[in-house]
Amino acid sequence: MSPALQRPASKKNIESFIKDMEGCLLAVIICLRPEPSEESSSPNNDAQTSEQASKEAKNVPIGLLAISNWGSGFNRHRxxxxxxxxxxxxxxxxxxxxxxxxxxxxxxxxxxxxxxxLGCFGFNHHALGLYPRLGFVEEGRERESVFYRRAWYDVVLFSMLEHEWEDLRSK
Ligand SMILES: CC(C)(COP(=O)(O)OP(=O)(O)OC[C@H]1O[C@@H](n2cnc3c(N)ncnc32)[C@H](O)[C@@H]1OP(=O)(O)O)[C@@H](O)C(=O)NCCC(=O)NCCS
Structure with missing residues (x-):
């Protein structure tokens, strides 16, 4: 999903990625919860804090999600x-x-x-189908803006407005 040149990541790249994440409005690791059977078999379930730590250790990270804005001078645009x-x-x-x-x-x-x-690359057919299903509206396209495997693709721009979200959740 990254438009950056594909090449092995250096420690500096990784540190800079983490710094970018820290600068986001929201950056979370998406995890799968442990199965109930795994929780009950915890060896430390006597002490509440140990149990909590044990549960957290068993969460399985499966992805990343971030929400970023333009920075503090632009907050009024929300x-x-x-x-x-x-x-x-x-x-x-x-x-x-x-x-x-x-x-x-x-x-x-x-x-x-x-x-x-959100912006989605034109070759990402699964994602392009998903966003309208979730209620995102296509705003337009940045034409032939991404080079991928010797072909040019549009960046498709989607968005959801506050009142659209309200309508969706009130159904
Ligand atoms: C895009 C993404 C976030 C969607 O999340 P998801 O949990 O896969 O979403 P869903 O389970 O609803 O599946 C969405 C579609 O992908 C299809 N799909 C099935 N297996 C898949 C696979 N291995 N990889 C990707 N998509 C798959 C689903 O069948 C579904 O297709 P449909 O729209 O024809 O029904 C996720 O696939 C992903 O992380 N992709 C790679 C990174 C990426 O593209 N990020 C988004 C950038 S805009």
């Missing part, structure tokens, strides 16, 4: 961009829509945003 990526083996199982809906609820209910946008 708009932000959403991005997410799941590990390959966790795709196609409905986790993405669940995470996006959670993030939209957070954006409009907690962060007071007015608009959440």
């Amino acid at each position: 708009r932000a961009s959403l991005g997410l990526s799941l590990k390959e083996e966790s795709r196609g199982k409905g986790y993405g829509p669940e995470a996006i809906n959670w993030a939209l609820d957070w954006a409009f209910q907690c962060a007071g945003l007015h608009k959440v946008s």
Whole structure:
């Protein structure tokens, strides 16, 4: 999903990615909860704090989701961009829509945003089908803006406005 040149990541790249995440309005790791049977078999279930730590240790990270805005001088616009990526083996199982809906609820209910946008590469057919299903509206296209495997693709721009989210959740 990244438009950056594909090449092995250096420690500096990783540190800079983490710094970018820390600068986001919201950056979360999407995890699968441990199965109930795994929780009850915890060896530390006597002490509440140990039990909690044990549960957390068993969460399985499957992806990342971030909401970023333009920075402090632009807050009055109350708009932000959403991005997410799941590990390959966790795709196609409905986790993405669940995470996006959670993030939209957070954006409009907690962060007071007015608009959440996202950009999707034209070759990403699964994602292009998903966003309208979740209620995102296509705004337009940045034509032939991405080079991928010797072909040019549009970036398709989607967004959801506060009142559209309200309508969706009131159904
Ligand atoms: C896009 C993404 C967040 C969607 O989340 P998800 O949990 O896979 O969403 P769903 O389970 O609803 O599946 C969406 C579609 O992908 C299909 N799919 C099935 N297996 C898949 C796989 N291994 N990989 C990707 N998509 C798959 C689903 O069948 C569904 O297709 P449909 O629209 O024809 O019904 C996730 O696939 C992902 O992280 N992809 C890679 C990174 C990416 O593209 N990020 C978004 C950038 S805009």
